Amino acid sequence: MAKAIMVVGTSSGVGKSVLCTALCRLLQQDGRRVAPFKAQNMSLNSAITPSGREIGRAQAVQAEACRIAPNEHMNPVLLKPTSARASQVVVQGRVLGTQTDFADGTDGLEYLWSRVEESFRLLADEFDVIVIEGAGSPVEMNLKARDIANMRTAALADADVVLVADIDRGGVFAYVYGTIALLTPEERGRVKGVVINKFRGDPALFEDGKRLLESYTGIPVIGVIPYLGDLEIDEEDSVALAGPRYRGERSEDAQTLRIRVVALPYMSNFNDFDPLFAEPAVSVQFCRHVREAADAHVVILPGTKNTLLDLQWMKATGWFDAIASSHGRGTHIVGVCGGYQMLGREVADPDGIESANGEILRGLGLLPVRTVWHSEKTTVLVDGIATLPEGEVPIRGYEIHMGVSTYVEGATPFARVRADSDTKWRVDGAIADGGRVIGTYVHGLFDHDVFRTAWLDMVRTAHGLSRPAGEVAPVPYQARREANYDRLANLLREHVDLSVLSI
CATH class of the missing domain: 3.40.50.300 (P-loop containing nucleotide triphosphate hydrolases)
Known part of the structure; x- marks a missing residue:
């Protein structure tokens, strides 16, 4: 023993x-x-x-x-x-x-x-x-x-x-x-x-x-x-969000890429964005109030353990309308897992898994997808290839969700993925407006150095920002860990x- x-x-x-x-x-x-x-x-x-x-x-x-x-x-x-x-x-x-x-x-x-x-x-x-x-x-x-x-x-x-x-x-x-x-x-x-x-x-x-x-x-x-x-080091739970690591205390200038993550009440796996905190000339903040994201180049909707309740919260607190307005001004919008579901046209819970009344809620409508909740939970490690406007980029991460999202007319998949040791490929997520809107079920996306660097370069180019001087290779995130x-x-x-x- x-x-x-x-x-x-x-x-x-x-x-x-x-x-x-x-x-x-x-x-x-x-x-x-x-x-x-x-x-x-x-x-x-x-x-x-x-x-x-x-x-x-x-x-x-x-x-x-x-x-x-x-x-x-x-x-x-x-x-x-x-x-x-x-x-x-x-x-x-x-x-x-x-x-x-x-x-x-x-x-x-x-x-x-x-x-x-x-x-x-x-x-x-x-x-x-x-x-x-x-x-x-x-x-x-x-x-x-x-x-x-x-x-x-x-x-x-x-x-x-x-x-x-x-x-x-x-x-x-x-x-x-x-x-x-x-x-x-x-x-x-x-x-x-x-x-x-x-x-x-x-x-x-x-x-x-x-x-x-x-x-x-x-x-x-x-x-x-x-x-x-x-x-x-990855934090265990959201108590850590009150600490200095997540307070967004990094100084900003005209070349700083400003990323704001919506701090949903039932936010899950917020560590998805830890690698972005380590990037030079990037300022990341978790935001509860709409005004905190007014100057964002990127707004991220993270994962959530209750998509329906958090979607209702977004509508009640002004986030729903603010994100739609930000998109109209050219802000990049990213949704991960539950955040991806919110970016679609609707989220339906016919079996009352998350809701008592089998609710159907309208989503932001920035991606042509529809999500229906099912009792079976998807938990799997995946690798794959994401398609950004500049070309294909490898990704790796994991899925953990209960909803199933289907495409409606006009949808373009964000990536093709497969489970570890599996040769069968399937599509994941959606991308729209030249990469300005991305939704995916893949957690841990930004841990991958090559994808993170390619995505940051894409966003910087769109907003007229330059890559930090002297930086050639991506920050080796696993080596930092x-x-x-x-x-x-x-x-x-x-x-x-x-x-x-x-x-």
Whole structure:
């Protein structure tokens, strides 16, 4: 049986995912066969495995840090909110159904736990070390009896536990002390160390803080990790959108390409656009209000877990009319997955999968397509060829959607794609107005250096902008990812004492 280490947090957004990613790369560098695990995740950022299964984005990133392929056992339960009171439940990579009031209900809980046990044991039989990520806080007392993601999983894995707290948000002493105090004696016995994350300034300045925390809790502070404001690792969920990475703080001038992404209420897989943030002379912002996109060269409609609700929101908030007006002024419009569906003429839900009344909503009508919702979910890795006005460009990514879009008269496909290891090609998406409107089901499109560069060049040319001086080759995005994994591992070696852990 594999050894296990578990990272739990004083709350959401404290850095559990990043710390687990760092541990995965560090152990991999040390020659260990290591794999990530998260029993239950709630997120609209997901990834597709080579076998076509769906898991949380964070575990796919952690698998990449381990230099192994992701699989469905790394995140056996994934909850994807579809409305304020309902979630799609994905079990071992396949949709089980939609459950309302999931956090308050107990139906099926033991079934989900049985799948968690099964997945963990399969991984534990194959790897030397399992790095386990907790969810939220392990001491949400009103939910703890039904919490399968934290200390129950620690007991299953017989894991040493590290508690991580975010000092940047303030209140770190209360967070750490309160979390430890609310654990049972048996659970406290598993906690081998506390890590203070996102410390600004010289960590030596926190020596008094370390001594105080250790006196209050009886648990050693094994690390103080500096604040990293420029870390380019896929985020687990939309909590990260409030951070500096996504605030659009890059300075702009007359040659800056301005890209605005509509921050839909049920936006999913917003990490599709991370590579654009790394591009020189490109300013990307996630926008809630129409006025924030008034000067955009490009407006992007991202993926969404509820196309109908987000389409209604767009109409109520003025985005619907604003995008139509922007298109008339020459703005480039891109829709990915649910955003692609919105760009069509209508979205129909005859079986009431997303809506209660089998709604049919009018889309923006910028692409000649019609989408009908079906219960079967498409989850597949794809590669293909996109056709831009300047020529054909290779693409690679993944599809994850429930609607089926069909062409009406006058449609031009955006790409032809095929599933991995498949020789059968099919068309994807649509393109119109000389490339000014593009819709596609392919997530991860901008990760591909060649496509990203060709598309940026096309948009810059259309708006009279020049490519940044001295840039010849595209930014090697995958190389940047690898460098960040190594950077995280080195940071961990320097600032955290792992000798207290049985790994």
